[in-house]
Amino acid sequence: MTNALSRLLKTREWLMADGAIGTNLFAMGLEAGEPPELWNTDHPDRIRALHQGFVDAGSDIILTNSFGGTCYRLKLHNHQDRAFELNKTAAELARDVADRAQRPVIVAGSVGPTGEIFEPVGTLCMADAVTAFEEQIRGLMEGGADVIWAETISSEEEIIAIAQACANLDAPLCATLSFDTAGRTMMGITSTGYSGMQNGLPVRTVAYGANCGTGAPDLLRTVLGLSETVSSDAVIIAKSNAGIPKYVNGVIEYDGTPELMAQYACLARDAGARIIGGCCGTRPEHLRAMRAAMEAHTLAGRPSLDKIQACIGAFSSQDDGTGDVATAPKRERRGRRRA
Amino acid sequence: MADEEDEIILSELNDDELVLQMHDDLYDGLKDEISEGVNILLGRGWTPYDVLTKALVEGMRIVGIDFRDGILFVPEVLLAANAMKSGMHILRPLLAETGAPKQGKMVIGTVKGDIHDIGKNLVGMMMEGAGFDVVDLGINNPVENYIEAIEKEDADILGMSALLTTTMPYMKVVIDEMTAKGIRENYIVLVGGAPLNEEFGKAIGADAYCRDAAVAVETAKEFMEHRKHNQTA
Numbered sequence: 001m002t003n004a005l006s007r008l009l010k011t012r013e014w015l016m017a018d019g020a021i022g023t024n025l026f027a028m029g030l031e032a033g034e035p036p037e038l039w040n041t042d043h044p045d046r047i048r049a050l051h052q053g054f055v056d057a058g059s060d061i062i063l064t065n066s067f068g069g070t071c072y073r074l075k076l077h078n079h080q081d082r083a084f085e086l087n088k089t090a091a092e093l094a095r096d097v098a099d100r101a102q103r104p105v106i107v108a109g110s111v112g113p114t115g116e117i118f119e120p121v122g123t124l125c126m127a128d129a130v131t132a133f134e135e136q137i138r139g140l141m142e143g144g145a146d147v148i149w150a151e152t153i154s155s156e157e158e159i160i161a162i163a164q165a166c167a168n169l170d171a172p173l174c175a176t177l178s179f180d181t182a183g184r185t186m187m188g189i190t191s192t193g194y195s196g197m198q199n200g201l202p203v204r205t206v207a208y209g210a211n212c213g214t215g216a217p218d219l220l221r222t223v224l225g226l227s228e229t230v231s232s233d234a235v236i237i238a239k240s241n242a243g244i245p246k247y248v249n250g251v252i253e254y255d256g257t258p259e260l261m262a263q264y265a266c267l268a269r270d271a272g273a274r275i276i277g278g279c280c281g282t283r284p285e286h287l288r289a290m291r292a293a294m295e296a297h298t299l300a301g302r303p304s305l306d307k308i309q310a311c312i313g314a315f316s317s318q319d320d321g322t323g324d325v326a327t328a329p330k331r332e333r334r335g336r337r338r339a
Numbered sequence: 340m341a342d343e344e345d346e347i348i349l350s351e352l353n354d355d356e357l358v359l360q361m362h363d364d365l366y367d368g369l370k371d372e373i374s375e376g377v378n379i380l381l382g383r384g385w386t387p388y389d390v391l392t393k394a395l396v397e398g399m400r401i402v403g404i405d406f407r408d409g410i411l412f413v414p415e416v417l418l419a420a421n422a423m424k425s426g427m428h429i430l431r432p433l434l435a436e437t438g439a440p441k442q443g444k445m446v447i448g449t450v451k452g453d454i455h456d457i458g459k460n461l462v463g464m465m466m467e468g469a470g471f472d473v474v475d476l477g478i479n480n481p482v483e484n485y486i487e488a489i490e491k492e493d494a495d496i497l498g499m500s501a502l503l504t505t506t507m508p509y510m511k512v513v514i515d516e517m518t519a520k521g522i523r524e525n526y527i528v529l530v531g532g533a534p535l536n537e538e539f540g541k542a543i544g545a546d547a548y549c550r551d552a553a554v555a556v557e558t559a560k561e562f563m564e565h566r567k568h569n570q571t572a
Contacts, residue, residue: 032503184409188413
């Protein structure tokens with residue numbers, strides 16, 4: 001393991017990742033419907049400024065502006081031919097900001113879902129998915145990314161495809177899922193289920209965890225599930241949205257305050273996460289509060305679900321599909337089928 | 340796989356057993372078995388409409404309940420919807436020939452500025468699975484697309500999806516335009532998307548916010564029943 005992230009993890013108890021790309025770019029003038037990745041070449045100054053804001057707020061890891069950078073997402077805007085170029089430029093912009101920092105800053109090449117559904121239910125076959133991810137990952141690595149960072153993934157097939165592409169290209173991988181459906185991913189993966197998948201992936205992740213989803217309390221419950229059964233050397237990532245979106249006077253805003261995110265960050269540490277950051281709605285002021293709170297924090301042991309709710313609010317669903325619920329009786333079937 | 344003595348020959352089942360078996364087969368996403376079951380029932384003189392409602396739609400209703408309750412997840416539901424489609428493939432021309440009553444027609448699309456489509460596609464498939472006709476406008480739809488489509492298609496339901504906080508307010512633009520044109524009350528408007536909630540749905544003047552695809556189907560059915568009742572009254 002010779003990647004920069006693994007080396008930095010050896011010297012530090014925890015690292016802070018960055019905040020939101022999408023919601024912050026909208027605040028900088030990105031038009032809804034416009035793919036953020038085009039700004040890598042159209043407005044490189046704004047992308048650099050976004051990264052710089054996170055580094056100045058104390059982020060140890062910054063994610064590239066390449067979430068929708070597979071040919072499948074770019075195809076929606078007729079830019080599928082630019083996948084390699086846009087990803088390489090995304091990594092170069094982040095690399096430039098990271099290299100100017102006064103401390104080590106890791107450049108993580110963001111890889112998001114294709115938006116396609118895999119066979120046999122959907123139409124995307126594994127080989128095509130791996131090819132698409134390889135194209136994106138090659139661009140990110142050539143542009144100077146230290147690690148690949150898959151995020152907001154919901155299907156097992158897609159994580160396997162990304163891991164296979166990383167294995168083929170010898171690129172280190174971090175991978176987070178979005179557990180946004182009553183504690184599971186849209187495709188039904190539970191937190192403990194995701195931990196259980198780790199050994200079977202085509203490449204061993206440097207770190208894995210959860211991002212986005214449905215608010216900080218839910219994300220912490222997921223982190224507890226992720227860290228419950230894993231080996232002690234596993235590195236867990238927590239990247240929560242800054243609260244949940246609220247509709248006020250025609251505009252939608254995430255309701256999480258810097259104080260709430262600071263509490264979330266410390267609870268995430270207690271729950272076993274070593275890489276903590278924010279997702280949608282997380283601005284530099286949230287990160288500053290999180291960094292200060294984590295620096296002052298003394299580890300307090302795994303928080304109970306009650307403590308999480310008492311500190312930062314209620315869960316969005318009663319359970320998260322782990323534990324006893326997972327073995328709840330299924331629908332009773334009639335006699336059985338022909339072979 | 341099943342023991343030999345468990346083996347089920349669909350054509351040997353009586354009507355009631357066969358229908359129950361088809362509910363199971365839909366649940367398991369077995370499309371060949373669903374096609375076979377549909378043909379057997381038609382061969383026994385069932386009307387296409389009865390096959391649709393008693394075997395297929397009822398089976399998908401059970402799938403929807405377990406999806407809503409967190410027992411089934413998206414992949415299983417999509418498999419079930421695919422199996423349903425294989426049955427619909429046989430029934431659709433027959434339904435048209437016999438002038439069977441329709442479940443309703445939905446125009447669905449992701450709003451302008453938003454390029455997310457998985458949730459919208461799920462709703463479309465589940466609605467088709469429940470027997471609705473679905474016209475999918477795709478992503479990034481300006482208000483004109485919606486208005487043109489609901490009028491041209493003579494739709495009953497307009498479904499709008501948004502996954503971004505920046506694009507959710509556009510749903511209100513569409514509803515306001517419908518109101519301005521005096522056609523708002525002609526349609527059932529359902530909205531959905533991860534960041535939305537009931538409060539938002541009410542605030543923008545939609546008929547309902549639907550948390551997931553199963554809820555969308557149930558809600559659409561409820562509103563359609565109400566609508567049919569009012570039309571015949």
